[in-house]
Amino acid sequence: MKSSLLIPPAVRADGAFSRPPEASLTWTDPVTGHQGFLVIDRLVRGLSSGGLRMRQGCTYEEVRDLAAGMSVKEALHYDPSNRYLPMGGAKGGIDCDPHSDEARGVLSRFLAFIRPYVDQHWATGDDLGTTTELIEEVLGELGVEGCIAPVVRTLDDPAAARKRFAEAFAVDVDGIALAELVGGCGVAEAVLTVLDRDGVPRPSATAAVQGFGAMGGATARFLAAAGIRVVAISDVHGTVANPRGLAVEDMLHHRGAFGSIDRGRLGPDDILLDRDDCLSFPTDVLVPAATSYTIHEANQARVAARYVVEAANVPVTAAAEQELRRRGCVVIPDVVANSGTNAWWWWTLFGDVAPGAAASLAKVRGSLRALVTETLEFAGEAVCTPREAARHIADARRELLLHRLGER
Known part of the structure; x- marks a missing residue:
């Protein structure tokens, strides 16, 4: 599938995105003070896709960059001959050492706070410092069907x-x-x-x-x-x-x-x-x-x-x-x-x-x-x-x- 050489207005000459994300939030854990970030770069069909990472030193800017990249990854794989309909891009990040004793509690409280997004708009999974199994386990404890629940509901x-x-x-x-x-x-x-x-x-x-x-x-x-x-x-x-x-x-x-x-x-x-x-x-x-x-x-x-x-x-x-x-x-x-x-x-x-x-x-x-x-x-x-x-x-x-x- 060939593309036009028209440069989209959302991309500056240096290749960086100039369009702001559709939604973003910064969360502070009331127990430990660790911060978490969610950026939904864009929604397509009301859906976005991207993993959740946890690492010491994670920043909002990092998560924003990753979310923008996810929008590109999703769109690049659009093929009308496939059943797969790409989504928008999103990313989550938590500034916490994933191997620390407090990591699981921080993850659970972060996901509880952003539950409406995970339940309705953000299909997520593992990334640096997390596993899909752990995210699924925590979401189950919160009563969410799973990390890809928003997408599954759209299928026949x-x-x-x-x-x-x-x-x-x-x-x-x-x-x-x-x-x-x-x-x-x-x-x-x-x-x-x-x-x-x-x-x-x-x-x-x-x-x-x-x-x-x-x-x-x-x-x-x-x-x-x-x-x-x-x-x-x-x-x-x-x-x-x-x-x-x-x-x-x-x-x-x-x-x-x-x-x-x-x-x-x-x-x-x-x-x-x-x-x-x-x-x-x-x-x-x-x-x-x-x-x-x-x-x-x-x-x-x-x-x-x-x-x-x-x-x-x-x-x-x-x-x-x-x-x-x-x-x-x-x-x-x-x-x-x-x-x-x-x-x-x-x-x-x-x-x-x-x-x-x-x-x-x-x-x-x-x-x-x-x-x-x-x-x-x-x-x-x-x-x-x-x-x-x-x-x-x-x-x-x-x-x-x-x-x-x-x-x-």
Whole structure:
């Protein structure tokens, strides 16, 4: 589906959104003083989609940025041939250490406060520092049907939809849940698409992955399976590297809680480096898959890769991205590269893909390859960044969707 080159008025020349969100709130926990934030960037059919994160230091600005990105991710995957009808974007965030003793109570009180949104307008799920299982558990205690209840109510057969959803989340591939793999599969396909377009042979291509949690681990797995040498992986403790390639599968099967690498099981040729050395290790591709804003003005000069493919949400600041572009580094934005997880949730719920691994991964691969290709072609024709191109494509697709729904 091709888009017009018309730049939407909601996007400024620097690619940032100038339109205010449709709803936002800041909440202060009366017990601990921790703050929580909800931003509904926009509603489509009265619905919005986006995860709920919890991390110490989370800010309103961060949540606003993420919510705007979710609107783009939703619109990018509008396909009239699918049953899935995209929603608007939203995001929730809580400034609290998710591993602290008080975290669950803070989460429960935050969700109780924003219950009307979760019950009627905001379909949510896991994000950094949370799990879907925990959110579902807390919502059940509050009497809410579940984190995707607003969307399920719009479907013709809610019971069948919930059954598909449960079946899909019960699938695992070699001991790793399918729900964890689909996002990394999409990011890896974005990497492979970029390399294939530029004629970089897979056997000689190298990649570094910053972060070894669900998204980073799955991305490393699919890259290694495709023949890419993953030569550096970082976790909170540092970077493990090997120019000849790391044993990704073994590292995954002995990965600790929160994505930690078991350094007692490394190969004899593996080397230990500082955490930020993952950025400067010489590779074709860098995949930031840790937290937001890890690549910024102060450290962007260390990035040695030809391509940065964003697996985390907003891992590169706008200023850093400008400098990377000036140096000739191509950044494939999060709204494209890591959008497979969000789309897979809704493809499964709406019935566009069967719950099994083969069908799910095939649809993610096909969709991401087409989307990355279109984004890069648009960027080349319009002489803009891939991020700006993605936002323009999303705007055009959203207009088509709203016209179909009669919401223009």
